[in-house]
Amino acid sequence: MSDKLKLTIAISGLNNTDNPGPGIPVIRGIRDSKLIDARIIGLSYENLEPGIYMNDLVDCTYMVPYPSVGMEAYMERILQIHSQDPIDLIIPNLDAELHTFIKAEKILQEHNIKTYLPTLKQLEERNKGNLNAYGQKYGLKVPENLSITSHNEIGRIEDEFTYPLLVKGKFYDAYVAYNPQEVMVAFNKVSAKWGLPVIIQQFVRGTEVNVIALGDGEGNTVAAVPMRKQYITDKGKAWSGVTLNDPELMEMTHRLIKQTKWKGGMELEMIRTANDDYYLIEINPRIPAWVYLSVGAGQNIPEALTLLAMGKEVKPMTEYEVGKMFIRYSYDLIGNLADFEKISILGKL
């Protein structure tokens, strides 16, 4: 008989496209685990999210409404799924879901559904619009930031920034702009997709380096792996990356997790300048889509997060293989119209 921990885990972010959500790599990490025997429930927003049709990774998928419907309506659907197919743990993988799941933590607990997420304070403190204050509080260099909410404010930018600069959405997307006209175009694109505010950020020249990390909520770093993107798509997403040996970056990660007592997965996005200065440009408050590189390098972060969520002890992982690479690829899944019909009509596959 297997000694593995038997769990039903609901996972979102099955949009394994050219702008991939982290769901599928998170599932791969859990499937690789020698400690967990998981039944995976996919939570999907669109009926063509590739993960729905990946039968070897996802056991069953349910359609869910976008979190913008409000916490109550969203949780009603989650609890409806739970009543049909009891869930032990939910790992939300999209930024736009986190607020809802954090606020619903108590409701979920009452139904014996675990999550492993940062607190609302931790989530909001690292919002892109608060980056200046965040850097100051935790002793990190950050590029100058300004949140704007209307076209009228674009005129203000020239007083505070020099071109080029970045125009960023509150959740995703970033465009480099070289003049006010380009700021205007980027503002329209970003605000139409992600709402307001739009963040204007100083452009720091250097190399982007990222760290995936897992905090236990008590100040300990349970896992951390640094990576540099080697190939970037036109959407700015990593198509290939390599693990690094960067003690300074690791020290900053450990220090930040200790100071903030971060709970859950996170990704630090930093720019290292030619003078070896590090600028924090963003903190993603969840596991990033390149998480499977950390699994390949020796730190199974999805497994560790699952075990921590279930109240198991996980010893901090300090070793990983430097020079481990990932290369994404696209692959045509063959599906059946009958499956598409089921997910479209019944909301379940």
Add this chain to the structure above:
Amino acid sequence: MKIKDNITISESGFVFDAKTGESYSLNPSGKEILRLLNLGKNQDEIEEYMLNRYDVSQQVVTRHLDDFFQMLSYFNLTRTE
């Protein structure tokens, strides 16, 4: 001049900077020069080695070594002792 500790050089001449994630390819002469640098040889000693080993004038060796060392420095692969 020394090669930084975070740089690894494979037998095939593939150079990987583990801190930046950058990688480079060396031709056989470049690989030989880096091997000598790792043995603690300085530029004069490497120049002498190359003159003894290859049929080439001192002027050409000096010029090419200067270029090569500048390139190593430009890519931030070296440290001064």
